[in-house]
Amino acid sequence: MRPLTPRRILAICGMLAAILFVVVVISLRVGAYPISMRDIVVTLYNGAVGNGDSSEFSQVIFGLRLPRIALGILVGAALSTSGAGFQALLRNPLADPYVLGVSSGAALGAMLSLIIAPHTVGAIQLAAFIGAAATIAAVYFLGRRGGQLDSATLLLAGIIAASFLSAIIIFLLTLVNGPGLRSMTFWLMGDLTAPPPTQNVLGWFGFLYFVFIVAAGAMYTTSSDLNLILTGEQEAGHLGVNVTRVKLVVYVAASLLTGLAVSVSGTIGYVGLLVPHVMRMLFGTDYRLLIPTSAIGGAIVIVLADTLGRTIVAPTELPVGAMTALAGAPVFIYLMRRRIR
Amino acid sequence: MAPSEARRRFFLMALTLACGVFACSLRDARAAETHLQQSATAPAPTSPDSAAQTAANKRATKLVTDETGRHMAIPLNVQRVVSLAPNLTEMIYALGLDAKLAGDTTYCDIPPAAKEKPHVGAPQDPSLEAIVALHPDLVLATTSINRAQTADALLKIGVPVYTSNPHTMAGMLSATATMADLLGESEQGAKLVAELQQRLDTLHAALQDRPMTHVLFVVWEDPLISIGQNTFIADALRWAGAESIIVASQNWPQVSMEEVVRLQPEYIVLTSDHLTAETHERVNNLRDRPTWSELRAVKLGHVVMASDEFTRPAPGLVDAIESLAHELHPEAFSTSAAEFAPNFPQRIVGAGPAPAGPARTTANAPAFAQFASARLRMEASICAR
Numbered sequence: 001m002r003p004l005t006p007r008r009i010l011a012i013c014g015m016l017a018a019i020l021f022v023v024v025v026i027s028l029r030v031g032a033y034p035i036s037m038r039d040i041v042v043t044l045y046n047g048a049v050g051n052g053d054s055s056e057f058s059q060v061i062f063g064l065r066l067p068r069i070a071l072g073i074l075v076g077a078a079l080s081t082s083g084a085g086f087q088a089l090l091r092n093p094l095a096d097p098y099v100l101g102v103s104s105g106a107a108l109g110a111m112l113s114l115i116i117a118p119h120t121v122g123a124i125q126l127a128a129f130i131g132a133a134a135t136i137a138a139v140y141f142l143g144r145r146g147g148q149l150d151s152a153t154l155l156l157a158g159i160i161a162a163s164f165l166s167a168i169i170i171f172l173l174t175l176v177n178g179p180g181l182r183s184m185t186f187w188l189m190g191d192l193t194a195p196p197p198t199q200n201v202l203g204w205f206g207f208l209y210f211v212f213i214v215a216a217g218a219m220y221t222t223s224s225d226l227n228l229i230l231t232g233e234q235e236a237g238h239l240g241v242n243v244t245r246v247k248l249v250v251y252v253a254a255s256l257l258t259g260l261a262v263s264v265s266g267t268i269g270y271v272g273l274l275v276p277h278v279m280r281m282l283f284g285t286d287y288r289l290l291i292p293t294s295a296i297g298g299a300i301v302i303v304l305a306d307t308l309g310r311t312i313v314a315p316t317e318l319p320v321g322a323m324t325a326l327a328g329a330p331v332f333i334y335l336m337r338r339r340i341r
Numbered sequence: 342m343a344p345s346e347a348r349r350r351f352f353l354m355a356l357t358l359a360c361g362v363f364a365c366s367l368r369d370a371r372a373a374e375t376h377l378q379q380s381a382t383a384p385a386p387t388s389p390d391s392a393a394q395t396a397a398n399k400r401a402t403k404l405v406t407d408e409t410g411r412h413m414a415i416p417l418n419v420q421r422v423v424s425l426a427p428n429l430t431e432m433i434y435a436l437g438l439d440a441k442l443a444g445d446t447t448y449c450d451i452p453p454a455a456k457e458k459p460h461v462g463a464p465q466d467p468s469l470e471a472i473v474a475l476h477p478d479l480v481l482a483t484t485s486i487n488r489a490q491t492a493d494a495l496l497k498i499g500v501p502v503y504t505s506n507p508h509t510m511a512g513m514l515s516a517t518a519t520m521a522d523l524l525g526e527s528e529q530g531a532k533l534v535a536e537l538q539q540r541l542d543t544l545h546a547a548l549q550d551r552p553m554t555h556v557l558f559v560v561w562e563d564p565l566i567s568i569g570q571n572t573f574i575a576d577a578l579r580w581a582g583a584e585s586i587i588v589a590s591q592n593w594p595q596v597s598m599e600e601v602v603r604l605q606p607e608y609i610v611l612t613s614d615h616l617t618a619e620t621h622e623r624v625n626n627l628r629d630r631p632t633w634s635e636l637r638a639v640k641l642g643h644v645v646m647a648s649d650e651f652t653r654p655a656p657g658l659v660d661a662i663e664s665l666a667h668e669l670h671p672e673a674f675s676t677s678a679a680e681f682a683p684n685f686p687q688r689i690v691g692a693g694p695a696p697a698g699p700a701r702t703t704a705n706a707p708a709f710a711q712f713a714s715a716r717l718r719m720e721a722s723i724c725a726r
Binding site: 031032033034056059060062063064065118121174175182183185186191193194195196199310314315316317319 | 469
């Protein structure tokens with residue numbers, strides 16, 4: 001393997017970003033509503049210079065396709081980054097963003113908001129995030145051993161919290177009726193179609209991306225320390241790495257990213273588990289490269305999966321979670337077998 | 342680790358910078374967006390490139406609040422409607438307004454002509470783009486099968502969505518009248534509603550001195566799911582002179598067999614699976630199943646099949662109520678049931694030659710069955726996690 005220079009990181013990320021761009025353009029172009037490439041460019045230009053109109057083009061582009069793409073990029077990037085973080089923190093290749101019960105906590109929060117305040121706009125997202133944050137805190141305190149985060153104890157605490165919360169969710173599911181239950185079903189399957197809870201769509205996405213950049217950035221600052229920790233916690237400690245602090249940062253950042261993704265889109269499986277592994281197989285295990293490539297790779301996968309999901313069986317849509325599992329597993333097996341050979 | 346420290350500091354600085362730039366651009370963009378919002382919600386489109394006809398249609402609007410409390414402006418002269426639920430599609434056809442129906446869902450199969458309309462997907466997750474592509478003046482939805490998110494998303498991009506929320510027959514009738522109003526055919530609606538109301542009143546007059554029959558309404562057999570008190574089915578049963586033995590505040594409660602044995606319903610009401618051939622099998626199945634076969638109602642052959650209209654809060658539900666009333670209270674009606682209602686569901690008890698009802702070949706289950714299966718799928722997905 002060639003040495004990892006900043007230039008190489010930039011080159012690889014640039015290449016992935018180009019792929020993402022192509023995928024985004026395809027996603028903007030295809031759909032049940034036919035729009036030509038020229039009309040897309042004109043509508044985008046008019047919207048960007050503040051000369052928006054109320055034409056159906058602008059409804060479809062700004063009201064439907066762009067928000068969905070923006071949400072897909074955010075969720076994919078957040079889940080994959082978080083998955084990469086958890087795999088290092090728990091030193092377990094099977095770790096995914098949901099392994100520590102964050103998704104169950106978020107689901108319980110969403111569920112409660114549907115029961116208590118079913119018509120409040122934005123309540124689901126807020127409650128899901130509070131649920132995720134509470135679970136993160138609880139698992140953190142349960143997962144400590146001698147004042148330190150212990151990977152095995154943390155994993156056990158997370159799994160137990162997840163199954164306990166799932167039991168409560170199943171109990172509550174028998175209490176909710178009609179529309180709430182339907183919303184919940186789609187939420188649990190992963191859903192990018194829910195409209196932003198405010199009129200200020202740009203501000204909403206600005207907020208989400210800001211949280212993502214802070215959390216992913218914090219995790220990135222630990223990447224060279226993570227490389228050392230992966231060779232062994234004691235060895236890393238001898239080399240001057242503050243293991244406790246690094247683990248805390250990764251834990252909080254990865255959980256925050258998961259909570260962010262889950263609260264806006266529900267639980268979308270596979271991406272957080274598979275994308276970091278695929279990126280490892282393609283570009284090596286160095287976390288300085290793995291974190292950004294996972295983020296972009298996750299965005300590519302979700303946008304692509306969602307685009308396929310809403311076109312291959314049109315006008316009916318396939319949930320994005322089903323698409324990621326359907327396409328992700330075979331690709332993963334192919335890469336894994338190729339690597340073994 | 343000095344280099345690492347320096348990098349961290351650099352990163353933080355870059356981050357702060359990026360946030361600042363972002364915040365500035367956000368402010369401009371926000372101004373642009375407000376502009377966009379305003380022009381989108383204005384009743385008359387200001388853009389000159391809209392088709393002249395659309396502009397003419399959209400010029401005159403009225404402000405309406407739907408049954409879920411959402412406010413919207415609806416054109417006075419609605420020409421293109423998209424229905425997001427089978428019962429709404431059926432209502433539109435019953436009102437004779439199908440020329441205005443621009444599209445419906447893949448579940449809409451009554452009347453058969455509804456299957457020929459352009460589809461926008463399934464009621465729970467229609468393609469929003471497909472809806473917009475049909476250029477509707479108005480989209481109709483219902484809380485009994487659609488998701489709130491669908492209506493919210495469409496309203497957000499300026500497509501009016503009227504959501505009805507019927508829990509009773511009265512609610513169904515008023516929804517029918519409202520729908521006719523929205524489509525500019527109030528007279529047609531009043532006529533249909535008066536006719537349906539009159540039929541219900543006739544039923545009520547015939548049945549009011551008779552005791553209610555206690556029935557178990559089976560939504561789903563495995564697991565056994567029945568109906569709650571607040572469903573339109575419970576209300577429809579009352580009009581048919583029957584009362585559900587299950588008392589539950591949930592809409593679709595899962596019921597234990599023990600409870601059924603304890604309550605001993607006089608009749609068991611199954612819902613048709615569309616295929617007439619299956620009905621005998623289903624009754625025989627009940628006779629073969631351990632606990633079911635011991636039920637008094639099953640031993641006496643008191644098992645009836647309600648038509649699948651019973652599961653849709655639409656005008657056809659009145660037919661289904663009349664049929665069930667004749668089935669449960671034959672002695673209350675002077676004319677024989679078969680003469681009264683031509684599409685009478687076959688009586689399974691006698692097991693004579695089955696009258697050839699209109700066999701529906703649709704593969705789609707009724708709304709609540711979809712709904713019940715969604716619940717099961719969901720529970721399964723939670724258990725798996």
